Amino acid sequence: MNIGIIGLGLIGGSMAKALKQNTPHTIYGYDLQETVIKKAILVGAIDEPLTEEILPDCDLLIIALYPQATIDYVHAHCDQIKKGAIVMDCSGVKAVVCASLEPLAKEKGFLFMGGHPMAGVAHGGFTHSKKALFNNASMILTPATGTQIEVVQKIKLLCMQIGFTNTQIASPEEHDRVIAFTSQLAHVVSSAYIKSPSALEHKGFSAGSYKDMTRVATLNEDMWTELFLDNSEFLEEEIDGIINRLTEYSNALKSKDAPSLRELLKEGRERKALIDGEKF
Amino acid sequence: MNIGIIGLGLIGGSMAKALKQNTPHTIYGYDLQETVIKKAILVGAIDEPLTEEILPDCDLLIIALYPQATIDYVHAHCDQIKKGAIVMDCSGVKAVVCASLEPLAKEKGFLFMGGHPMAGVAHGGFTHSKKALFNNASMILTPATGTQIEVVQKIKLLCMQIGFTNTQIASPEEHDRVIAFTSQLAHVVSSAYIKSPSALEHKGFSAGSYKDMTRVATLNEDMWTELFLDNSEFLEEEIDGIINRLTEYSNALKSKDAPSLRELLKEGRERKALIDGEKF
Known part of the structure; x- marks a missing residue:
């Protein structure tokens, strides 16, 4: 054809x-x-x-x-x-x-x-x-x-x-909701991550996690601005969601609350295992 | 010896x-x-x-x-x-x-x-x-x-x-400050990232960015709780920093402010290029 x-x-x-x-x-x-x-x-x-x-x-x-x-x-x-x-x-x-x-x-x-x-x-x-x-x-x-x-x-x-x-196969709405999490949020977080003032001094101090976290900060801002605005409702929800969850970790740290901090980390590990299909 | x-x-x-x-x-x-x-x-x-x-x-x-x-x-x-x-x-x-x-x-x-x-x-x-x-x-x-x-x-x-x-070679304080960014923050963000309700539906909807973002959510919560509390001052600063930066992206989206959103993404791309030593 x-x-x-x-x-x-x-x-x-x-x-x-x-x-x-x-x-x-x-x-x-x-x-x-x-x-x-x-x-x-x-x-x-x-x-x-x-x-x-x-x-x-x-x-x-x-x-x-x-x-x-x-x-x-x-x-x-x-x-x-x-x-x-x-x-x-x-x-x-x-x-x-x-x-x-x-x-x-x-x-x-x-x-x-x-x-x-x-x-x-x-x-x-x-x-x-x-x-x-x-x-x-x-x-x-x-x-x-x-x-x-x-x-x-x-x-x-x-x-x-x-x-x-x-x-x-998905409906357009299903697609946009999941993509806001798997792809769009990753780009926002990477972009926000790399802007830490500490980022300028990290050479030789990083293993793979820094690299993974910031990989997609290298993006085309014209394209992603359009994609984000076309999916703003779902993406706002994802950004606000991770802000709220990060605040929980920050609060546990500030109150030196070891059991809460441990529980937050444990939940994340178990969620990851559940999603990736591993036992925990 | x-x-x-x-x-x-x-x-x-x-x-x-x-x-x-x-x-x-x-x-x-x-x-x-x-x-x-x-x-x-x-x-x-x-x-x-x-x-x-x-x-x-x-x-x-x-x-x-x-x-x-x-x-x-x-x-x-x-x-x-x-x-x-x-x-x-x-x-x-x-x-x-x-x-x-x-x-x-x-x-x-x-x-x-x-x-x-x-x-x-x-x-x-x-x-x-x-x-x-x-x-x-x-x-x-x-x-x-x-x-x-x-x-x-x-x-x-x-x-x-x-x-x-x-x-x-670093002073213990230099080490702890930079590590809060390169490693500890990455573990907190991964852990918070994976807990999005959308994470349970992502199969087949993700390219590399989801995988990279959530890799280190698989962690030993006992060890990391101790490490985080031993470095709480620097880590709190990093978590609060990324929360503030993420809020900027969220605000730009909520006000449908394309130029600001584009600028935020451009800054991230340029910072990444500067740090990784690429031209931009």
């Missing part, structure tokens, strides 16, 4: 490379930067540029843009999209995107599938994209109510072909 | 195995659990049990116990320790230990060296100890004022022989 990829950054570029490598499909690519399209052709990541003429021939469109840009692109091109084609986005929030594009797809006769590939590296752009980015990663799909199982299966198979080993 | 190791848990057991493997010294070991001593002999981690008779023949004693137990052990055995011998501890806080043992050492004619091997794994005990535990790790030493450089060099050489690639 003909697959069009819009946005050849880290995710779109990696999708293109992985699809070219692992499937027989014809890959068309579009990016705002003309040089990126040329580079993508040069390295064999896409077959040809995705032009306005080719767009109506695509059976699958993968949109790898920020949320608002995703919404804008599909609205702007909805009349050119083939009837029955599948349009999948890749953005990190789902409710706001699906709420806008599901009704549009229904109205215009194509299928919209919310998607979120759970993969990334510190630095974005086509330069950092790679065909192995999705190896062993999870893909979250948020199909609209009434989506035929065959459509989900088709996307799922494609995901497996390009390296994903796990596909999760 | 004769090296006595007191406490054959994760750290002491690994010290024994690494010293036996990489140095020609004779290693004596003591543990409260008789079976651990037997196991250590059986696997060749120590040459012989460290008995009360052998203790006065040791040139170096490595104490690998919790802070209070370290203090208690050295006070209880101070009259048996050879004049001029070096006693090094391995506990995760230094001010409280050094304040007690430096004057004692001076009075009794042996040398005390505060030490903190920056290495660990999730599970403790001799069973999890290994000779490679310290490979590529940092060793922090907090020599008392007036310690001869030859003594520091001797310990440093030994550390290099058993795998450490970096030795830091």
